[in-house]
Amino acid sequence: MAARGKGSPAEGMERALSKVDDVPEERVIRALLDNFPTAVTDFKKLSKGVVRARIERRDIHKACLFVRDTLGFEHLSMISAVEYDDRFEIVYHIASWSQRLLLELITSTPKDDPSVDSVSSIWGGANWQERESYDLMGIKFSNHPKLERILLPKDYLYHPLRKDFKGGD
Amino acid sequence: MAEMWINMGPQHPMTHGLWNLRVKVDGETIVDAQPEVGYLHRGIEKLVEGRTYTQVIPITDRLCYGSSLTWSHLYCLTAENLMGVEVPPRAEYIRVAAIEMQRIASHLMWLAAYAADLGLMLGFIYTMRDREIFIDLLQAMSGSRLTYNYPRIGGVAHDVPPNFERDALRACSYMEKKLKEYEDLFDGSKVFMMRNVDVGLLKKEDAMNLGVTGPPLRASGVKYDLRKDMPYSIYPELNFEPATHPDGDCYARYKVRMDEMYTSCKLIRQAVQKMPKGKWRVVAPRNAPVGTGLGRVEDPRGEGVMYLVGDGSDRPYRLKIRSPIFVTVSAAPKMLIGYKLADVVAIMGGLDMCIGETDR
Numbered sequence: 001m002a003a004r005g006k007g008s009p010a011e012g013m014e015r016a017l018s019k020v021d022d023v024p025e026e027r028v029i030r031a032l033l034d035n036f037p038t039a040v041t042d043f044k045k046l047s048k049g050v051v052r053a054r055i056e057r058r059d060i061h062k063a064c065l066f067v068r069d070t071l072g073f074e075h076l077s078m079i080s081a082v083e084y085d086d087r088f089e090i091v092y093h094i095a096s097w098s099q100r101l102l103l104e105l106i107t108s109t110p111k112d113d114p115s116v117d118s119v120s121s122i123w124g125g126a127n128w129q130e131r132e133s134y135d136l137m138g139i140k141f142s143n144h145p146k147l148e149r150i151l152l153p154k155d156y157l158y159h160p161l162r163k164d165f166k167g168g169d
Numbered sequence: 170m171a172e173m174w175i176n177m178g179p180q181h182p183m184t185h186g187l188w189n190l191r192v193k194v195d196g197e198t199i200v201d202a203q204p205e206v207g208y209l210h211r212g213i214e215k216l217v218e219g220r221t222y223t224q225v226i227p228i229t230d231r232l233c234y235g236s237s238l239t240w241s242h243l244y245c246l247t248a249e250n251l252m253g254v255e256v257p258p259r260a261e262y263i264r265v266a267a268i269e270m271q272r273i274a275s276h277l278m279w280l281a282a283y284a285a286d287l288g289l290m291l292g293f294i295y296t297m298r299d300r301e302i303f304i305d306l307l308q309a310m311s312g313s314r315l316t317y318n319y320p321r322i323g324g325v326a327h328d329v330p331p332n333f334e335r336d337a338l339r340a341c342s343y344m345e346k347k348l349k350e351y352e353d354l355f356d357g358s359k360v361f362m363m364r365n366v367d368v369g370l371l372k373k374e375d376a377m378n379l380g381v382t383g384p385p386l387r388a389s390g391v392k393y394d395l396r397k398d399m400p401y402s403i404y405p406e407l408n409f410e411p412a413t414h415p416d417g418d419c420y421a422r423y424k425v426r427m428d429e430m431y432t433s434c435k436l437i438r439q440a441v442q443k444m445p446k447g448k449w450r451v452v453a454p455r456n457a458p459v460g461t462g463l464g465r466v467e468d469p470r471g472e473g474v475m476y477l478v479g480d481g482s483d484r485p486y487r488l489k490i491r492s493p494i495f496v497t498v499s500a501a502p503k504m505l506i507g508y509k510l511a512d513v514v515a516i517m518g519g520l521d522m523c524i525g526e527t528d529r
Contacts, residue, residue, distance in 0.1 A: 049399060050463070074377050077465075078474045080489035091489075093463070093474060097393045104463070125380020128499040136214070151207040151528055160215055161487075 052104040061117040076123035081137040118144040136161040186524030202502040209528040230316040236275035245320040247475040251462025260324035266440040269433040274303040275469040324450030341434040365420040369516035379500035383471025388421035395467040419519040492526040
């Protein structure tokens with residue numbers, strides 16, 4: 001049963017923005033586009049209440065501050081780092097409790113310079129999650145208060161979640 | 170008085186697992202704290218990259234020995250989101266009944282450990298005894314006691330056993346009676362109340378900023394429960410109200426978990442009574458498409474999130490797991506600073522630490 005059901009990510013991806021701004025997902029996209037016209041490169045409504053936006057890494061701190069203070073996303077849920085062939089992607093899942101929305105903010109860094117501004121001054125919950133991404137994937141978060149290894153020993157040499165680290169299997 | 174650092178852990182009766190809490194004390198007052206985790210890091214996120222999608226399910230079970238079913242359920246939810254699989258309604262009802270039983274079992278295990286920490290050994294014996302009822306029910310469903318390997322991508326492994334509805338309803342009525350008994354036992358204990366009330370205050374703003382989720386967040390007065398606010402599975406069809414408490418101290422966290430067990434009993438009752446007939450599993454594709462899948466559930470300990478990247482093969486390209494306790498424990502200094510060294514056990518015990526999911 002490979003049929004795509006309701007709420008699958010493929011549905012509604014290519015839908016254009018409507019004129020009305022009372023759809024909460026589209027209001028978020030519009031606000032991001034208006035305030036970061038050059039930095040937002042891509043946006044999609046994934047499903048009900050879930051929005052994805054891609055943003056240039058130079059604006060990530062400003063965008064997060066804007067998202068928290070103006071759009072009311074008070075909870076940083078998760079920071080994930082994903083390695084692709086040509087880039088690292090850092091994915092921020094940011095939730096708004098009052099509007100019941102989830103924003104998936106994606107920024108990418110080149111392979112030879114995996115660094116991005118820290119958002120731990122905006123959400124305190126980002127502190128350990130950024131340390132974890134540094135520890136396992138080797139992403140450097142600038143202006144982080146204490147960027148040290150957290151799960152692995154301090155004298156460990158590798159970043160094991162990178163694809164060139166052959167371990168496990 | 171001279172300040173000094175004290176290591177509580179990695180081997181300490183308070184830690185319930187393997188982690189270290191370094192506290193800086195001035196006399197008996199805590200002036201700084203540093204939790205240290207990582208002793209149980211097994212590299213699960215790397216491990217799953219070498220397994221097929223089905224083989225990952227038993228690995229995600231090992232994330233937390235206390236509530237393994239919620240984690241394998243979350244993984245299946247994420248994989249279904251990635252593959253676009255629709256689960257038959259009967260399977261959704263079976264899953265909800267199972268994860269609510271798991272929630273009660275997990276909260277009871279927490280209560281047992283918490284009671285033993287605070288010198289109420291009777292509470293440990295009682296709660297561990299009654300936890301067995303739900304473990305037995307889950308064993309009848311899945312065949313094992315703690316790591317169930319029960320959900321599948323596209324449903325659940327088996328149908329429910331004969332007489333499941335009768336047994337589940339009976340267990341719920343028994344549990345509700347017993348919960349009243351526990352409340353009398355704990356609230357009536359002077360020692361328990363002295364060590365809980367007004368200890369480990371976590372303000373609403375701090376809880377929100379530090380990413381605290383689950384019972385500790387709701388105990389700080391934020392009414393946020395993913396089962397209600399970002400509903401998944403069949404929760405929108407069930408009638409319940411998430412438990413909250415305005416105080417934000419250890420007693421509030423205890424109270425929220427007690428109220429959640431009543432809520433879970435209500436949910437199990439509704440789920441088994443409304444359970445439709447039909448298929449409990451559909452066949453899921455072997456390979457996932459190129460893309461990403463996201464799953465968010467309300468774990469007994471907070472918000473569990475998984476982010477799954479598929480590359481078209483039969484193995485996950487990347488699985489990121491958000492452990493609720495990993496983020497909650499980073500907020501521990503906020504709760505500890507200013508209290509006495511003797512309060513550490515109550516404060517950290519009240520968070521329901523599970524190291525398996527924290528370290529992954």
